[in-house]
Amino acid sequence: MGRPTIADIARRAGVSKGAVSFALNGRPGVSEATRARILQVAEEMNWRPHSAARALGGARSDAVGLVIARPARTIGVEPFFSQLLSGLQAVLSAHSVALHLMVVEDTAAEIEVYRRWTSEHRVDGFIVVDLQLRDPRLAVLDALGLPAVVLGGPGKGAGPLRIWADDREAMLSIVDYLAAIGHRRIAHLAGLPHFQHTQRRIRALRDASRRLGLEEALSVPTDFSDAEGAAATRTLLSRPRRPTAIVYDSDVMAVAGLGVAGEMGVAVPGELSIVSFDDSVLARIVHPPLTALSRDTFALGEQVARSLLAVIDDAGPDRDLQMPTPRLTVRESTSPPAGGSPAGVNSTGTVDSASEPV
Amino acid sequence: MGRPTIADIARRAGVSKGAVSFALNGRPGVSEATRARILQVAEEMNWRPHSAARALGGARSDAVGLVIARPARTIGVEPFFSQLLSGLQAVLSAHSVALHLMVVEDTAAEIEVYRRWTSEHRVDGFIVVDLQLRDPRLAVLDALGLPAVVLGGPGKGAGPLRIWADDREAMLSIVDYLAAIGHRRIAHLAGLPHFQHTQRRIRALRDASRRLGLEEALSVPTDFSDAEGAAATRTLLSRPRRPTAIVYDSDVMAVAGLGVAGEMGVAVPGELSIVSFDDSVLARIVHPPLTALSRDTFALGEQVARSLLAVIDDAGPDRDLQMPTPRLTVRESTSPPAGGSPAGVNSTGTVDSASEPV
DNA sequence: TGCAATAGCTAGACCGGTTTAGTAAGACAG
DNA sequence: CTGTCTTACTAAACCGGTCTAGCTATTGCA
Structure with a gap:
């Protein structure tokens, strides 16, 4: 039988x-x-x-969907995604909820998958990443009526629950720190310009620069790849008055930049300070270890999963959620600039200014 | 309506x-x-x-399952998994097949998920990773009767289709290269000892060492984490007659090891050559870039997905499949040892023996 | 004692497809 | 003109659950 x-x-x-x-x-x-x-x-x-028989009756499918619209090859490279996935899994597994994962080419395809999975009753809800400026996905998800949690925000009106960390505050804390130890020319290797968080960081840098009266604060958009990170770094360092500090929007780019600096004979942190907007093993295991913004992406994933499950369960008034503002972990890739003098503030204690070569 | x-x-x-x-x-x-x-x-x-209605009639669910039994936090760290996922996705997406992903604590839980998903008709087949020595999962999968593709092999008897790269050949090529440029004391930071591929690599090193008459060839098991990689490296480098070359089973460990060497003032590649068994951005972007075995994990993922879909479609005589033996990509982390002289063979042309400090 | 309420259970409709058995009509051979 | 075969289609069973309406026996209460 x-x-x-x-x-x-x-x-x-x-x-x-x-x-x-x-x-x-x-x-x-x-x-x-x-x-x-x-x-x-x-x-x-x-x-x-038999899950199908249950689903036919309109019950849960005990799965949630995550659709990512980026070239498949780049997913493997970005520690952010892998860590987010880990965090999601940690919570979902505990609730025996599976994750339906799909990587697609573009936003149109992504929306198509939302439609399909919804009408096929494949998932109970969606996790939406890479929030864009005027994001066409939000209206679609709203129309589909399935629960969703959006990574990024905050949102203005209604729409799905959003979870975000304060990118603005984070960028300000980085710039404040760099300015405090004497940097006046700061560059920023930003991510894809149509992402909301990219814009928020660019604006924060510009505002901080004006407030602190910096000499220069340039944001350069990239596609998050190590190649563009390296190329842009090379360009920046080749200029006559090059920046004394560069803030990278991802750790992959930061490490690539560190490599370029080494290649060009620019000492880190002696002649160039490097800050990564993203902390992962990567930032810790290179030499010198990178000063980085410690966003606990794993915890973020856990929170997103918890919230989505709550929304699916109709559990209460869970409104938009802000993750703790990430803290800057100062390691050995930052120090006062060569010629500059700290602007009245002591350099943070944990900075090891000995630039020991590898 | x-x-x-x-x-x-x-x-x-x-x-x-x-x-x-x-x-x-x-x-x-x-x-x-x-x-x-x-x-x-x-x-x-x-x-x-409505997928549920279809599935109820016994049709496809158009999804395949991947269950990974490792602590959730480590998945995000291992580029191997993210790249494998990317490759899988590339093929699966093209066929509109979704991936059901779940991370569990141990093999028992993994088997339970196999049972559940099978009886729930949630997936059409499974992808099995981390093949163990006497793997209890194979019998279960066989009993469940669902198609599966196992990463690792080759297998002796029947059972699911297996796909593997020749770990033995790969390790031999590394040791041959290191011996050719003069290394006589080689250490190996291996992975988890109950994995088949770990055992195969350990045995290959021992065999090669005997054949080449090396002075020392030590395999040290680890858990694949950067922490253990660093700790084991520290131990090895503290010994009176330390190895002149270390082979790391994963790039995360290799980079961690590189960091330790820097910390201890051991020049790479001047005093220590480093080879990673796994190539990824990580290996390319650190300084010096690591000599690494270029296994195209993305392509492996693609192949696994293709094969699984073929097996699900009952398509023909697809027997066990061997991926092309990975090739060693020589970068700047390897050179002849300080005191040693090449054993009759020229050092490979691509080695840049100038040990430019970062 | 009589009537309503309730606990405990059964029969069967229902979800949205797939699939099989059956039917009506037309084509063709003898 | 009859009998058989094929084509194009319909009606209904079926997959494995959930859920509602209804039935019966017991309990509660006046």
């Missing part, structure tokens, strides 16, 4: 299908004695629910 | 449910004229199949 169905259990236990369903789902409608008997028979026969 | 069903289409087109089903699935049983009309109505009403 193939897999046992509730009809088999019903027959064996001498009750009806309905009674079995009630018993297995902890619903009233059967006596405790009968329930126990049914559960035991189900156990004996090693019964498992 | 909610989502249209085939009954709605049938009503609108003036035919029966059955006719609609035939038409939509390209099956004989309707005339071309009727088929065209039905397709048009379906298009107009924006109809999509």
